[in-house]
Amino acid sequence: MEAEPATRADWSGALVAKTGIRFFVRPAEPEDVAALGDFYARLSLEDLRYRFLTAVREVGQARLIEMATVDHDRTENFLAFWADSDILVGSAMLVADEARERAEVAIAVRSDLKRRGIGARLLMHVADYAEARGIRILESISSADNWALIELERRLGFTCRPLPDDASLVFLQRRLG
Known part of the structure; x- marks a missing residue:
């Protein structure tokens, strides 16, 4: 099933x-501090x-x-909410270098909702956003024992x-573009 297109103005x-x-x-947004804290x-x-x-x-x-007051230029934090609710289920933070050629991504999904595709779809969204912004390389650092994330990122083209x-x-x- 394909997602509804996110608006390209703000990637929501x-x-x-x-x-x-x-x-x-x-x-x-700055108003998300409490939701992030609860998450x-x-x-x-x-x-x-x-x-x-x-x-x-x-x-x-x-x-x-x-994490809630990012500059929306070099740094973005995408928040994932249950549809039609204010329940935060995931966060994907992207931080680009000054040249905006490389960016590091860090993702978290609610522990009880892992392995249901939310993290993968969120990571694909971030990769699309980064590529549209002209970023050439997406990077992450992971704990070596976080095999689920490592396998997910490998499936999505990361070395x-x-x-x-x-x-x-x-x-x-992962090289973009």
Whole structure:
């Protein structure tokens, strides 16, 4: 099933995961701090570690504000909500370099909704957005034991290699365009 087209003005729109789950994606706004706080509070400790690459028990207010008040130029944070609701089910943050040739992406999906296609569809949305912005290379760093994310990104065209300085992490990269 194909998703309804997202508007190209702000990249908001309805998306459909391969499992048929419908959700709405839009860029984060300052008013989303509380929703982001609730979202991250519901992630498992393992999923928090996978998202932030360090052991955290909670995401602090300063970081939540930072994730909600992005510049929408070099940094974008796409939030995924259940269709027709304000329940946040995923977040995909993209940060581009100054030249806007490369960008790093970090995704989190609600722990109880993983492996249902939300993360894959969200990542495809981010890749389309990055490509439309002229970004040539999409990158991510993942915990080496986050096999689900690594396999997902490989299926979506990313290559994977270990980080030379840290065997617990892998570097994933996909050329766009």
